Amino acid sequence: MIKPEVFRQYDIRGIVGEDIDEESFYLIGKGFGTYLHQKGLSSLVLGGDARLTTPSLKEAFARGALETGCTVIDLGMVATPVLYFSIWKLKTDGGAMITASHNPSNYNGCKLNLGLDSVYADELQKVLHIIQKGEFASGSGTYTINTSVNDDYKDYIISGITLERPVKVVIDAGNGVGGLYLPEILENLGCEVIKMYCEPDGSFPNHHPDPTIEKNMQDLSKKVVSEGYELGIGLDGDADRIGVVDEKGKLLFGDQILNILARDYLRHNPGKSVIVDVKCSKNLYDDIIKYGGVPIMYKTGHANIKMKMKELGVEFAGEMSGHIFLADRYLGYDDAIYVSCRFIEVVSKTDAPVSTFLADQPKMYNTPELHIACSDDRKFEVVAKVCDELKAEGYDVLDIDGARVNFPDGWGLVRASNTTPVLVTRFEAVTEERMKEIQQLIESKIYKYL
Known part of the structure; x- marks a missing residue:
């Protein structure tokens, strides 16, 4: 059977071998397939991160979903935002991403989607209840592999970003999956890129894959300073959270990254609302007002934020944790690869150092x-x-x-x-x-x- 405590607020997550295993993911696949079936739906994309346990857990999930009659399109190893993109591009009913994001390497988990909406809270509990009752849909599904969506994703981002000058940037992908995408995209946009830890390795040998914690960004900070580059960008394990260091090697908090992007957004969209979570600085709220926007404080959590964006028709939102959501010129979900490009686009519009971008704010x-x-x-x-x-x-x-x-x-x-x-x-x-x-x-x- 499955441990109910691994079904958390936003996703499924636990220690492999203790909380979750292949049998768990077989049941999760059957549960989610049945959940889709109950809604008259059947197609899903399936992807996974670079963790060493991901391939076997992904295979078990696919087996379970196929037994409920689902059409499963396996994307292989992808970033979480690439899975979201593929739902939109391939027009599937849902998606499942095998990942534990920025958790340590002994963890794994699963993020479920209904369209581009997260399956979370009460809806995620419905999947658990299906598993607990053991009342699964039955059918013979179809399984295909699709790797072409990776190039479609890169092309889509490149086509929507315009740099006014080349930018010198160091990328630390934390040995997560983001290293498969961001350096190539930025090089195609004309940036000078130094790559660090961009080879996927699920043991995360160089540092913990959380770019919002200063100690994890020390190597990146040193490299930016020693090379005289303009900034460094860090990605988490599945590339839906961003970290930034300025030209002095100083880490920007998530609300500061959001603040810089909000100024640029509001210059082009005066009067629009921006959703920010409860952990963000007062400076950010005041700055949104100063630049002609309307700040809306809301609950922390990527699924909560996406739901509120959709409910209110808001195009721009973000969290202290480095999840930033853009429906302005993009598809509305948290994509640290795309957000990195938007940040670099802002940098390209000026010769001023990144460390000066918020220098006019009160000292807090x-x-x-x-x-x-x-x-x-x-x-x-x-x-x-x-x-x-x-x-x-x-x-x-x-x-x-x-x-x-x-x-x-x-x-x-x-x-x-x-x-x-x-x-x-x-x-x-x-x-x-x-x-x-x-x-x-x-x-x-x-x-x-x-």
């Missing part, structure tokens, strides 16, 4: 995203208790996703991660001392209930 002192270990079965309860206590004490609390506590001179956040057994916190204020005061206030309440 902030932490990166911080994690406090807390078990999956207690994390939401702890956050709820902290939130209730802060409200009872009269603080200004936004509780759309955990508790974001706003002050005239700063803010603090605590929320439960939807993917790992941790509480996520972040703090920001006009002075470092005040930032630490806010951090102390909120952390003291967290530790009271841990």
